[in-house]
Amino acid sequence: MPINYPNGNQYNIKNKSSKSIVRTVNFAKRGMTLEEEINESNAYYAARGQAVIHKKPTPVQLVKVDYPKRSAAVIKEAYFKTPSTTDYNGVYKGYYLDFDAKETKNKTSFPLYNFHEHQINHLKACLKQGGICFAFLKFTSLNQIYLLPASKLFEYWDHQDSGRKSIKLADIKKFGYSLSYQFNPVIPYLDAVDKMIENSIH
Amino acid sequence: MPINYPNGNQYNIKNKSSKSIVRTVNFAKRGMTLEEEINESNAYYAARGQAVIHKKPTPVQLVKVDYPKRSAAVIKEAYFKTPSTTDYNGVYKGYYLDFDAKETKNKTSFPLYNFHEHQINHLKACLKQGGICFAFLKFTSLNQIYLLPASKLFEYWDHQDSGRKSIKLADIKKFGYSLSYQFNPVIPYLDAVDKMIENSIH
Numbered sequence: 270m271p272i273n274y275p276n277g278n279q280y281n282i283k284n285k286s287s288k289s290i291v292r293t294v295n296f297a298k299r300g301m302t303l304e305e306e307i308n309e310s311n312a313y314y315a316a317r318g319q320a321v322i323h324k325k326p327t328p329v330q331l332v333k334v335d336y337p338k339r340s341a342a343v344i345k346e347a348y349f350k351t352p353s354t355t356d357y358n359g360v361y362k363g364y365y366l367d368f369d370a371k372e373t374k375n376k377t378s379f380p381l382y383n384f385h386e387h388q389i390n391h392l393k394a395c396l397k398q399g400g401i402c403f404a405f406l407k408f409t410s411l412n413q414i415y416l417l418p419a420s421k422l423f424e425y426w427d428h429q430d431s432g433r434k435s436i437k438l439a440d441i442k443k444f445g446y447s448l449s450y451q452f453n454p455v456i457p458y459l460d461a462v463d464k465m466i467e468n469s470i471h
Numbered sequence: 472m473p474i475n476y477p478n479g480n481q482y483n484i485k486n487k488s489s490k491s492i493v494r495t496v497n498f499a500k501r502g503m504t505l506e507e508e509i510n511e512s513n514a515y516y517a518a519r520g521q522a523v524i525h526k527k528p529t530p531v532q533l534v535k536v537d538y539p540k541r542s543a544a545v546i547k548e549a550y551f552k553t554p555s556t557t558d559y560n561g562v563y564k565g566y567y568l569d570f571d572a573k574e575t576k577n578k579t580s581f582p583l584y585n586f587h588e589h590q591i592n593h594l595k596a597c598l599k600q601g602g603i604c605f606a607f608l609k610f611t612s613l614n615q616i617y618l619l620p621a622s623k624l625f626e627y628w629d630h631q632d633s634g635r636k637s638i639k640l641a642d643i644k645k646f647g648y649s650l651s652y653q654f655n656p657v658i659p660y661l662d663a664v665d666k667m668i669e670n671s672i673h
Contacts, residue, residue, distance in 0.1 A: 321596045323556050328528035329546060344531060347546040354525050358560060360567035363601025367562070394523045399565025 301455070303370050303407045303414075307357065310454035314361075320459060322359030322366060328352055354391045361459060364466065367395040368419075370405035378435040379406050381426060389426050392419045401465060405448075405458070406441060416461040417445040418470050503657070505572050505609045505616075509559065512656035516563075522661060524561030524568060530554055556593045563661060566668065569597040570621075572607035580637040581608050583628060591628050594621045603667060607650075607660070608643060618663040619647040620672050 301309070304324065314320040333346035355369040369392075371383040384404075392402045402419035417436075421444045425436045446461035503511070506526065516522040535548035557571040571594075573585040586606075594604045604621035619638075623646045627638045648663035 315596065318596070318599060321593070321600055321602075326528045326530035326552075326554075329531055329549070341550055344546060344549040344551070347531070347549060348543055349546070350528075352528075360569070360597050360600040360602040363567070365562035365565070365567040391523070394517065394520070395562050397520060398523055398562040400523075400562040 303372050303405065304356075306450075306455045307370055307405065307458075310456045310458065311357075311359075313454040314459060320359060320361035320366070322357060322361065324357050325352070325354065351385075351387065353387055355388050358395075361401075361462060362466075364462075365395065365398070365400040366462065367392060367400050367402045368404055370407070372407040372409050374410050375435075376408065376410050376438070378433075378437045379408070379441060380435045381429050382434070384422070384426065389423065393423065396420065401462060403462075403465065405456075406436075406445070408438065414448040414450075414456060415441045415445040416448055416458055416465075417441055418465055420470065421445070505574050505607065506558075508652075508657045509572055509607065509660075512658045512660065513559075513561075515656040516661060522561060522563035522568070524559060524563065526559050527554070527556065553587075553589065555589055557590050560597075563603075563664065564668075566664075567597065567600070567602040568664065569594060569602050569604045570606055572609070574609040574611050576612050577637075578610065578612050578640070580635075580639045581610070581643060582637045583631050584636070586624070586628065591625065595625060598622065603664060605664075605667065607658075608638075608647070610640065616650040616652075616658060617643045617647040618650055618660055618667075619643055620667055622672065623647070 308324055311320070311322045311324075314322065328350040329344075329347045330350050331344060331347045333344070335343045335345050337343065355367055357369065358365070358367045360366065369384070369388050371379070373379050373383060392404075396402045396419055404417050404419065404422055405414060406417055407414045422436075425433070425440075446464060448456050448458055448461060451457055510526055513522070513524045513526070516524065530552040531546075531549045532552050533546060533549045535546070537545045537547050539545065557569055559571065560567070560569045562568065571586070571590050573581070575581050575585065594606075598604045598621055606619050606621065606624055607616060608619055609616045624638075627635070627642075648666060650658050650660055650663060653659055
């Protein structure tokens, strides 16, 4: 039985025991979820004063909250609510940024059911206001991440009734920006945002 | 004993029974909190396609969540977390907007303890990125609301150790924008934002 890291990646005993190892640098393989990778990238950008981008908290409907004396309030009953927006937004070089991040195990296309109507509507409204809107699309099996401008996402979303219910990887490669993992920030996605701004494609 | 509305406002029987009433229009007196007033204004702006501005959900730290079969997940134990940002942000005419909303019962000055260090730091970071940042200051006893540009707020915040721990109402009137309640939106604050953009004062 192979010994694996908690995230399922293989633990390489040979490399571990040798002092003169040849490192295959793959910054993604640290057991982080896409959300954690984005949060860490945002923390890096924030610390360097490059951008202020945060993940919004998950909205919950509070039903019962206890306020014990001399200690913090305890939520005893609450339910998850459907968010009315995307998960991330912020400001970069005077631009409003808005995006969501999605993952698939598929290898050749990205299924549109990963998105919800309210997220698409929110992105459309933000784009109309001049925001820079996009989606992170991660192919977990391939360990590939793309940033797809929202305007492209809408084209596929709006035509799914009459056609494909997914976006081909080939199309994502064509219309999106490939993001490579690196040390810091883990996902240097503002480079792709710069290109979107340059090309006026959001 | 006078009969009052649930929010404590007086129920005027004379006006109610007469058909030719002289209405003193005061749109604020509907028992709404400042947060509800802002949310309603944002919903109005969103419906008209004028801006996309949302209140961020309150962050909670989940400790115990039950996932019963065939029904929604129930949060059984959770705690409120300190937010790392302000409560509101969004996009308007291509501008990134960021603000917080505070209330006081005082009548002559606004105490700075209503603000927290992390909120000020967040506003400073957003301003540095070219965002339009400000605070709603409501004097509940006077039923007056002002929008104060963040840059002015910082001046008072940064000097409170050596001086006043509050901002005089007279100064708020001088450096801020007075907001009048109206029917729709309840608080027409984008008018003040337009003036901030015009004057390049955020």
